[in-house]
Amino acid sequence: MTTIVQSSPAPVVNLLTPEVSEWRRARRSLLKAKWPLLGFFILGVVVFMALFAGQIAPKDPNRQSLIERLMEPMKPNAEGKIDYILGTDGLGRDLWSRIIYGAQISLAVGVMAVMVGGIMGTSLGIIAGYRGGRVDDFIMRLADIQLAFPFILLAIMVLVVLGPGVWNLIPVLGIGQWVTYARIARGQTIYQLEKEYVEAPRAMGASDRRIMLRAILPNVLAPLIVIASFNVASAILAEASLSFLGLGVPPTVPTWGGILNESRDQILAGKWWPAFFPGLAIMLTVLSLNILGDWLRDFLDPRLRGRDAK
Amino acid sequence: MGQYITRRILQSIIVIIGVTLLSFLTLHLAGDPTYLYVSERASAEEIEATRIKLGFDKPLPTQYLNFLSGLARGDLGLSIRSRKPAVDLVMERLPATLELTLFAMLISTIIAIPIGIIAAIRRGTVTDGSIMLVAMLGQSMPSFWLGIMLILFVGLQLKILPISGHVAVLDPIFQGNWAEGLSNIPKAVSYLIMPAVTIGLFSLSRNARLVRSSMLEVLSQDYVTTARSKGLSERIVIMKHAFRNALIPIVTMLGLEFGFLLSGVVVTETVFSWPGVGRLVTNAITQRDIPVVQAAVVVFSVMFISLNLFIDILYAQLDPRIRLR
Numbered sequence: 262m263t264t265i266v267q268s269s270p271a272p273v274v275n276l277l278t279p280e281v282s283e284w285r286r287a288r289r290s291l292l293k294a295k296w297p298l299l300g301f302f303i304l305g306v307v308v309f310m311a312l313f314a315g316q317i318a319p320k321d322p323n324r325q326s327l328i329e330r331l332m333e334p335m336k337p338n339a340e341g342k343i344d345y346i347l348g349t350d351g352l353g354r355d356l357w358s359r360i361i362y363g364a365q366i367s368l369a370v371g372v373m374a375v376m377v378g379g380i381m382g383t384s385l386g387i388i389a390g391y392r393g394g395r396v397d398d399f400i401m402r403l404a405d406i407q408l409a410f411p412f413i414l415l416a417i418m419v420l421v422v423l424g425p426g427v428w429n430l431i432p433v434l435g436i437g438q439w440v441t442y443a444r445i446a447r448g449q450t451i452y453q454l455e456k457e458y459v460e461a462p463r464a465m466g467a468s469d470r471r472i473m474l475r476a477i478l479p480n481v482l483a484p485l486i487v488i489a490s491f492n493v494a495s496a497i498l499a500e501a502s503l504s505f506l507g508l509g510v511p512p513t514v515p516t517w518g519g520i521l522n523e524s525r526d527q528i529l530a531g532k533w534w535p536a537f538f539p540g541l542a543i544m545l546t547v548l549s550l551n552i553l554g555d556w557l558r559d560f561l562d563p564r565l566r567g568r569d570a571k
Numbered sequence: 572m573g574q575y576i577t578r579r580i581l582q583s584i585i586v587i588i589g590v591t592l593l594s595f596l597t598l599h600l601a602g603d604p605t606y607l608y609v610s611e612r613a614s615a616e617e618i619e620a621t622r623i624k625l626g627f628d629k630p631l632p633t634q635y636l637n638f639l640s641g642l643a644r645g646d647l648g649l650s651i652r653s654r655k656p657a658v659d660l661v662m663e664r665l666p667a668t669l670e671l672t673l674f675a676m677l678i679s680t681i682i683a684i685p686i687g688i689i690a691a692i693r694r695g696t697v698t699d700g701s702i703m704l705v706a707m708l709g710q711s712m713p714s715f716w717l718g719i720m721l722i723l724f725v726g727l728q729l730k731i732l733p734i735s736g737h738v739a740v741l742d743p744i745f746q747g748n749w750a751e752g753l754s755n756i757p758k759a760v761s762y763l764i765m766p767a768v769t770i771g772l773f774s775l776s777r778n779a780r781l782v783r784s785s786m787l788e789v790l791s792q793d794y795v796t797t798a799r800s801k802g803l804s805e806r807i808v809i810m811k812h813a814f815r816n817a818l819i820p821i822v823t824m825l826g827l828e829f830g831f832l833l834s835g836v837v838v839t840e841t842v843f844s845w846p847g848v849g850r851l852v853t854n855a856i857t858q859r860d861i862p863v864v865q866a867a868v869v870v871f872s873v874m875f876i877s878l879n880l881f882i883d884i885l886y887a888q889l890d891p892r893i894r895l896r
Contacts, residue, residue, distance in 0.1 A: 402585070403589075405586065406586050406589035409586040409589075409590070409872075413834040413837070414867070414868045414871055415593060415594065415597065418597050418865065419600060421855075421861065421864055422601050422604075423600055424601075494711070498713055501715075502714075502715065502838050505715055505841075506841070506853060518713070521713075521716060525719075528722060528723060529727075531723065533720075536716070536719045536720070540712065543713050544708070544711050548707060548708060551710060551711055
């Protein structure tokens with residue numbers, strides 16, 4: 262993976278001057294051309310839901326109503342009006358409103374975890390590539406250790422010790438991701454070191470910090486953005502898994518994983534909707550992020566195309 | 572070759588030490604770990620007694636050395652709940668988890684390969700598009716949700732497959748009773764299918780995409796063009812010249828795959844009430860039974876690291892170029 266990344270030219274150039282052939286190729290397959298648009302659309306809807314949850318949600322997501330427990334979706338009431346489009350959960354709460362509010366936490370956790378992991382990984386990667394030698398060895402050995410075992414297990418352990426909660430979840434998920442960024446940032450940095458625009462400020466005596474931030478960072482960002490869009494998706498999935506295990510966010514705050522977790526008691530009774538809809542929300546969001554990630558990868562760097570360089 | 576193996580073994584030992592250090596330090600993240608081991612109503616004397624009994628009164632490096640020497644003897648403390656050795660509890664449940672993981676791995680590799688090849692050969696067609704769409708969906712759904720949906724629709728509505736239950740295959744085999752273990756396989760499969768699909772669909776999708784892209788790359792190589800221009804049939808070109816080379820990235824993935832599937836078992840076993848390590852961990856989480864969680868983390872990691880070591884050595888045997896790196 263590293264060799265491929267190293268041999269590609271500064272992909273930012275491609276961002277600024279997209280080649281015509283790129284578009285033609287994207288259009289060649291109808292499916293391919295439509296997917297990114299669909300992804301943008303779904304993601305836009307989810308972001309909108311999260312931002313304006315208070316205005317969109319028809320009901321208070323935490324209001325319980327024991328008479329209206331487990332109402333089926335789209336079922337009209339005595340007056341023929343539909344009270345609950347997606348039905349209610351085991352405590353009579355409106356599922357649709359809970360899913361709308363759930364978008365807030367799921368998106369926030371995903372994006373913030375990626376920011377934590379991205380900043381940490383990118384800085385360590387650039388430092389490793391720039392300094393070389395022992396610093397490089399140390400950081401990369403650390404990365405090897407982390408890759409050498411399934412991280413979710415350690416995440417579970419950390420969260421058992423620290424207790425569940427958003428502010429424990431975000432750093433844990435972020436730390437789980439830093440290696441990917443670090444490896445790519447390092448490879449790119451080593452490649453950038455030979456460029457004139459890095460050598461010039463070096464020769465003029467600019468500080469290391471300035472070189473790293475001004476000359477190297479902007480040129481290594483493009484592939485990292487691609488990784489970030491995939492990682493928001495996997496952070497959302499990880500959040501859902503951990504919330505499902507009761508290690509995520511406390512039950513009073515609706516999250517997609519949490520709603521799924523609460524639906525477990527209803528499954529054996531054959532009540533499908535409390536589990537179906539939150540999972541669908543997760544799937545659509547993650548799907549559109551993955552599609553956008555694929556598309557970004559093609560768009561920013563045709564050389565990375567076709568490789569699952571995750 | 573010998574040099575390469577020595578180097579890889581040394582590396583693995585360093586990694587195992589790193590993992591144990593991490594899982595040891597995790598305990599201390601929230602301050603004094605004694606509080607994780609006593610009930611909330613414990614008196615100050617009880618807490619102090621537990622602290623001394625578990626050695627948390629000693630300096631950190633000493634504690635870590637004690638932890639390591641315990642680990643070497645396979646001793647990671649007693650479960651808070653059942654008072655049995657935590658490692659024993661994990662090992663008891665391990666065969667069921669391995670059955671599930673191996674079956675999931677089988678499904679995810681065997682199905683992914685032909686699917687990926689077909690998509691690559693039919694590149695740009697509707698077949699390719701649909702396969703890739705399904706693969707995208709497979710990589711986007713939370714696995715436990717897929718499990719729940721399978722239970723609801725395949726298990727409860729259609730009543731084709733059982734929604735829980737388990738017939739042991741590996742357990743009797745590990746005890747030396749091969750005949751019983753093997754004769755259990757047909758019965759075990761119906762219980763295995765839904766949980767294995769649940770764990771494996773993500774990998775299946777990723778592998779199918781990987782096979783496709785690596786096939787596409789190989790198909791554009793000169794030696795494939797040469798093979799075609801020699802007049803070889805397309806079948807031979809694809810199976811003999813292209814596919815064998817396309818397999819390399821997939822073999823590399825297998826080791827990582829196993830670890831990935833292992834971490835998927837935690838949620839999936841909970842959904843299907845599978846009597847494996849995953850459900851043990853979930854129960855330990857709700858009971859805050861730290862030694863059991865820790866034992867599971869260490870056992871899984873050591874297994875994962877050894878497996879990767881094994882695969883790397885095997886791989887170096889197959890491909891001499893790797894030894895020189």
